[in-house]
Amino acid sequence: MKRIVVVGSGASGVHFAQTALELGAHVTMLDVGRVAPSPVLPDASFARFKREHDDPAGYFLGKRFEGVLFPGAKGEYYGFPPHKGFIFASHERFSLRAQGFDPLHSFARGGLAEAWTGGAFPFHERELTDFPISAQELHASYGVVAGRIGISGAADDLARFTPVHENLSAPLALDEHSRRLEERYARERTRLNGELRTWLGRTRAAVRAEDTAGRKGCTKLGRCLWSCPREALYTPSITLRELQHDERFTYLDGRFVTRVEADDANRVRRVHVIELASGRAEALDADCVVLAAGTLASGKLFLDSLRAHAGSAPVLRGLMDNRQVLVPFVNLAMLRRRYEPDSYQYHQLALGIERDDPRHYVHGLITTLKTALIHPIVQSVPLDLRSALWIFRNAHAALGIVNVNFHDERRDECGIELEVHGDSTRLVVRYEPSREEPERMRTALSTVRRALWQLGCVVPPGMAHVRPMGASVHYAGTLPMSAERRALTTSPVGESHDISGLYFADGSTFPFLPAKNLTFTLMANADRIARHVARS
Amino acid sequence: MADRATLERECDVFARYLAASAGDSYVKAQYVAAHEAGVVELAGTTAFQRRVVSLASSAPWSLRALDVHSRVFANGGLLRRKLVLLLAILETRAPHDVELDTPTAGSAASMFVRMAWIGVVFALLLVASTVVLAPVALLSRAGDSK
Ligand SMILES: Cc1cc2nc3c(=O)[nH]c(=O)nc-3n(C[C@H](O)[C@H](O)[C@H](O)COP(=O)(O)OP(=O)(O)OC[C@H]3O[C@@H](n4cnc5c(N)ncnc54)[C@H](O)[C@@H]3O)c2cc1C
Ligand code: SF4
Numbered sequence: 001m002k003r004i005v006v007v008g009s010g011a012s013g014v015h016f017a018q019t020a021l022e023l024g025a026h027v028t029m030l031d032v033g034r035v036a037p038s039p040v041l042p043d044a045s046f047a048r049f050k051r052e053h054d055d056p057a058g059y060f061l062g063k064r065f066e067g068v069l070f071p072g073a074k075g076e077y078y079g080f081p082p083h084k085g086f087i088f089a090s091h092e093r094f095s096l097r098a099q100g101f102d103p104l105h106s107f108a109r110g111g112l113a114e115a116w117t118g119g120a121f122p123f124h125e126r127e128l129t130d131f132p133i134s135a136q137e138l139h140a141s142y143g144v145v146a147g148r149i150g151i152s153g154a155a156d157d158l159a160r161f162t163p164v165h166e167n168l169s170a171p172l173a174l175d176e177h178s179r180r181l182e183e184r185y186a187r188e189r190t191r192l193n194g195e196l197r198t199w200l201g202r203t204r205a206a207v208r209a210e211d212t213a214g215r216k217g218c219t220k221l222g223r224c225l226w227s228c229p230r231e232a233l234y235t236p237s238i239t240l241r242e243l244q245h246d247e248r249f250t251y252l253d254g255r256f257v258t259r260v261e262a263d264d265a266n267r268v269r270r271v272h273v274i275e276l277a278s279g280r281a282e283a284l285d286a287d288c289v290v291l292a293a294g295t296l297a298s299g300k301l302f303l304d305s306l307r308a309h310a311g312s313a314p315v316l317r318g319l320m321d322n323r324q325v326l327v328p329f330v331n332l333a334m335l336r337r338r339y340e341p342d343s344y345q346y347h348q349l350a351l352g353i354e355r356d357d358p359r360h361y362v363h364g365l366i367t368t369l370k371t372a373l374i375h376p377i378v379q380s381v382p383l384d385l386r387s388a389l390w391i392f393r394n395a396h397a398a399l400g401i402v403n404v405n406f407h408d409e410r411r412d413e414c415g416i417e418l419e420v421h422g423d424s425t426r427l428v429v430r431y432e433p434s435r436e437e438p439e440r441m442r443t444a445l446s447t448v449r450r451a452l453w454q455l456g457c458v459v460p461p462g463m464a465h466v467r468p469m470g471a472s473v474h475y476a477g478t479l480p481m482s483a484e485r486r487a488l489t490t491s492p493v494g495e496s497h498d499i500s501g502l503y504f505a506d507g508s509t510f511p512f513l514p515a516k517n518l519t520f521t522l523m524a525n526a527d528r529i530a531r532h533v534a535r536s
Numbered sequence: 537m538a539d540r541a542t543l544e545r546e547c548d549v550f551a552r553y554l555a556a557s558a559g560d561s562y563v564k565a566q567y568v569a570a571h572e573a574g575v576v577e578l579a580g581t582t583a584f585q586r587r588v589v590s591l592a593s594s595a596p597w598s599l600r601a602l603d604v605h606s607r608v609f610a611n612g613g614l615l616r617r618k619l620v621l622l623l624a625i626l627e628t629r630a631p632h633d634v635e636l637d638t639p640t641a642g643s644a645a646s647m648f649v650r651m652a653w654i655g656v657v658f659a660l661l662l663v664a665s666t667v668v669l670a671p672v673a674l675l676s677r678a679g680d681s682k
């Protein structure tokens with residue numbers, strides 16, 4: 001029987017494993033697997049939580065007050081809550097240096113998507129032209145994954161950019177602010193669609209509105225940013241927990257994978273692992289190794305494996321990520337209203353801007369401000385705090401943000417390589433934005449501003465925030481799938497052209513990155529690859 | 537770092553400035569704990585910044601003008617750090633969270649009028665505080681360089 005070893009329990013790894021198990025395979029999953037703290041007061045709403053928790057400042061700001069955003073400190077409108085620190089904590093065995101890139105990586109059970117905001121947008125056929133795969137096959141996998149994790153959305157105007165797949169469930173009821181934006185869009189649609197080539201619709205999110213077998217629906221607790229205590233918002237650790245009931249599944253956490261060993265015929269033989277509790281080195285025999293450690297960690301594992309095998313490691317070119325720009329806005333119709341604390345916190349609407357080249361589509365997630373911590377915003381207003389607070393409390397319900405996403409292409413200037421330090425290696429990540437980027441951003445942001453104006457909103461001048469590359473955490477492209485058998489590429493089903501039996505189930509293999517959040521496609525692609533691996 | 541009693545008095549005055557009511561014992565304990573954790577007073581804190589804080593807590597009527605001055609000339613300075621810390625603590629704690637974040641009565645149009653007025657007062661307080669604090673700043677700088 002085939003011995004399949006999967007590295008990583010993130011979105012890519014767990015959906016690969018689930019499909020392989022469903023098709024009868026035996027799977028061993030290796031993972032560092034840091035564990036989340038248990039949920040606190042799971043049924044309490046955001047407001048009730050503050051009344052009932054005996055140390056709310058400790059919970060929201062951290063025991064060392066690391067969640068306080070002091071004036072002048074570098075930070076974003078949404079900071080990561082301190083108790084999510086386990087997701088981003090690095091590991092002493094993983095050394096990384098970056099230029100032009102702010103990388104995030106995770107060694108948590110469930111990986112980075114334990115902190116995601118659930119945006120789940122399928123790629124359109126037009127965006128898959130560089131992928132040497134069948135769009136129909138991927139489309140079927142979207143339906144499979146949606147059935148597992150629960151994706152809500154609607155077949156509305158945005159469907160021209162984000163196709164409708166199987167198992168799309170009804171969207172959550174809109175909060176008041178989003179509802180007003182949607183109504184205004186209905187009135188202004190002709191102008192927006194015609195002149196601005198902008199369409200608006202319900203977001204697609206991995207959140208369930210209704211209770212289903214084993215999962216509770218969203219009851220609008222407003223605690224999404226602090227980890228949904230009901231698990232209505234999907235995270236990969238939910239799937240991992242389900243997989244652990246399968247007797248053909250073995251989960252070995254507390255394992256740091258260092259490299260994959262191949263034989264003289266360049267065929268996978270073993271996986272080398274450090275057992276973290278004892279520091280002991282181990283080797284596991286395997287016929288098939290699936291790297292799902294996230295694009296950066298999988299790239300490092302691959303390079304370390306080549307170096308051990310051939311004595312040196314090349315540069316992996318073509319690293320991609322979506323540039324994101326946060327555009328805050330004020331909806332004049334919502335001024336002086338009370339904000340809704342009991343509501344879903346993340347984006348409920350999205351907008352799409354059509355471009356002549358469909359691959360250059362621009363995607364925006366519209367989040368109306370509800371239960372985030374307010375001090376980071378209040379202190380950024382250029383006034384004394386009392387006046388800033390007065391303005392904020394009267395404008396809170398009217399505030400929102402569009403997270404504008406741009407596509408990326410593989411370019412030689414961007415990539416990853418190893419730096420050798422004695423016995424150990426460090427991953428070096430390099431990124432340079434393309435020369436066309438400033439103009440692309442300028443025109444798209446002008447369209448976003450005009451579209452918001454049309455929707456009755458104003459964008460305060462000078463407040464758009466260009467996030468550093470790396471911040472969107474949509475990493476891809478270092479070992480692209482290719483129909484041709486070329487070194488440092490993979491086959492259309494993710495098998496390395498350098499080491500046979502070694503598969504990549506994460507973003508490493510994407511040859512192009514549309515302006516859309518990629519995790520839903522990571523999961524669908526992992527399902528697709530698992531079907532090939534399990535049947536081969 | 538100031539002693540506990542001084543910090544508690546500061547917390548009391550600053551909470552009334554931000555939330556219109558004094559912080560309870562939990563808020564005070566958190567405010568003191570953050571100072572003990574060393575996240576408020578940084579290495580670069582000057583004698584002038586300390587003087588501004590002690591003036592603000594001993595003469596609450598001057599606090600808004602001192603906040604205006606600090607926002608423009610020392611946004612990352614001691615007074616602003618203390619105020620932002622307290623705001624962060626208050627917003628996690630009922631009933632202050634609601635006090636801080638409930639809109640006041642009135643129309644959107646009257647809000648713009650009030651905002652214009654806020655801008656005028658801000659400008660006046662900035663001028664006044666700059667004039668009054670200039671000699672204090674000079675004296676403190678002389679003290680720092682000794
Ligand atoms: C705040 C935030 C919001 C986001 N929102 C969205 C969104 O709305 N929509 C969207 O599409 N995407 C979103 N993302 C991106 C999304 O989280 C990532 O694309 C996704 O998690 C990547 O999954 P992955 O399984 O490929 O890798 P990862 O999540 O990085 O998982 C890697 C796994 O591999 C394990 N691992 C790594 N190295 C080793 C090793 N050497 N040995 C053993 N185990 C190892 C780790 O423990 C982990 O389990 C967001 C990310 C963040 C941080
Ligand atoms: S609002 Fe957010 S935290 Fe509350 S149940 Fe829904 S998804 Fe979970």
